[in-house]
Amino acid sequence: LSSAKLRFFYLIFFFGLNNMAPGTEAKKSIAVLVLGDLGRSPRMQNHAHSLATLGNYHVDLIGYPGSRPHERILSNENI
Secondary structure (H helix, E strand, O other): OHHHHOOOOEEEEEEEEEEOOOOOOOOOOEEEEEEEEHHHHHHHHHHHHHHOOOOOOOEEEEOOOOOOEEEEEHHHHHH
């Protein structure tokens, strides 16, 4: 694939890792991998936000720097 096509090629990886701290509720972790600029990936930002809020997951959002992501991504403690 050309670099232009790779920029918009997205992958989501789901990891069923549990929080092992004693006395706390187990929380699953998910990594959302964007092969491109995170700030220019509103769909993947939306996926990460939905998983963090509705799915109650800890989300690692991984991608290339560049544009600033949306404020709801930056302010969410689960991302």
